[in-house]
Amino acid sequence: MTTATDSAPVLTVEGIRKSFGNKEILGGVDLSIRRGEIKVLIGPSGAGKSTLLQSINFLVMPDAGRICLEGRPVDPSDRKGLCLYRQQVGMIFQEFNLFDHLTALGNVEIGLVRVKKMKRSQARERAMAELERVGLGVHAHKYPAELSGGQKQRVSIARALALDPKVMLLDEPTSALDPELIGEVHAVIRDLGAAGMTMIMATHQIGFARALADEIIFMENGVVIEQGPPDKILDDADCERTREFCTKITELGGR
Ligand SMILES: Nc1ncnc2c1ncn2[C@@H]1O[C@H](COP(=O)(O)OP(=O)(O)OP(=O)(O)O)[C@@H](O)[C@H]1O
Numbered sequence: 049m050t051t052a053t054d055s056a057p058v059l060t061v062e063g064i065r066k067s068f069g070n071k072e073i074l075g076g077v078d079l080s081i082r083r084g085e086i087k088v089l090i091g092p093s094g095a096g097k098s099t100l101l102q103s104i105n106f107l108v109m110p111d112a113g114r115i116c117l118e119g120r121p122v123d124p125s126d127r128k129g130l131c132l133y134r135q136q137v138g139m140i141f142q143e144f145n146l147f148d149h150l151t152a153l154g155n156v157e158i159g160l161v162r163v164k165k166m167k168r169s170q171a172r173e174r175a176m177a178e179l180e181r182v183g184l185g186v187h188a189h190k191y192p193a194e195l196s197g198g199q200k201q202r203v204s205i206a207r208a209l210a211l212d213p214k215v216m217l218l219d220e221p222t223s224a225l226d227p228e229l230i231g232e233v234h235a236v237i238r239d240l241g242a243a244g245m246t247m248i249m250a251t252h253q254i255g256f257a258r259a260l261a262d263e264i265i266f267m268e269n270g271v272v273i274e275q276g277p278p279d280k281i282l283d284d285a286d287c288e289r290t291r292e293f294c295t296k297i298t299e300l301g302g303r
Pocket residue numbers: 068073091092093094095096097098099100220250
């Protein structure tokens with residue numbers, strides 16, 4: 049867990065709404081995060097956690113509301129501005145989205161060359177440093193098919209980190225992993241938090257949420273139901289809905 053070092057929010061989400069067809073998925077979500085803070089989204093399947101994270105990154109276009117980075121509203125119709133915004137707000141997905149024809153190093157390097165316009169030698173050096181940071185220096189020359197799921201997810205984290213994001217969005221980063229591989233990815237995320245990375249993460253891993261979060265946000269049916277520090281939201285009798293959900297999820301998966 050980290051201490052927020054800056055009182056001004058780095059990212060604010062204001063009144064985000066999204067419907068698919070006539071089904072409302074996000075019913076007006078507000079959220080604000082300060083530098084170094086870690087917010088964890090929990091809630092039942094279908095609550096809208098992924099849709100919210102994708103809306104923050106404009107992979108899903110919100111129907112209403114706005115997102116501000118360091119106080120400046122993001123205009124998703126400005127392609128150049130959006131590209132810059134996406135460098136600053138990195139996203140980690142459930143599936144790792146690596147290029148199969150590139151090595152781990154190549155996967156991290158490509159963003160630096162194409163997006164940051166770095167020279168290849170410089171990009172290679174930086175990419176290697178990021179792979180080492182996630183404990184994968186020795187696997188840098190392996191292709192995704194030669195890596196475990198946990199290692200692939202760590203490559204995708206290194207790829208996002210290489211672009212120097214101000215905020216990282218993590219959408220259930222361990223949900224596609226076998227149980228024995230979850231710990232290594234959690235360790236990397238914990239280290240990132242300890243190093244001061246600002247993060248918003250969706251997860252069903254309640255124990256990890258408790259250990260990592262400065263604040264837990266419980267969502268249901270596209271709205272925020274309860275939010276607060278883990279000890280309040282997970283243990284306080286007032287937060288009945290969250291506790292009910294956590295009991296259910298623990299019964300289901302022992303998490
Ligand atoms: N592109 C889409 N088109 C239509 N419906 C969608 C689309 N994306 C998501 N949905 C619907 O939106 C709802 C919320 O999905 P979302 O993935 O955001 O929930 P979630 O809280 O992340 O769930 P989970 O914990 O299972 O990942 C679901 O009912 C889903 O079927």
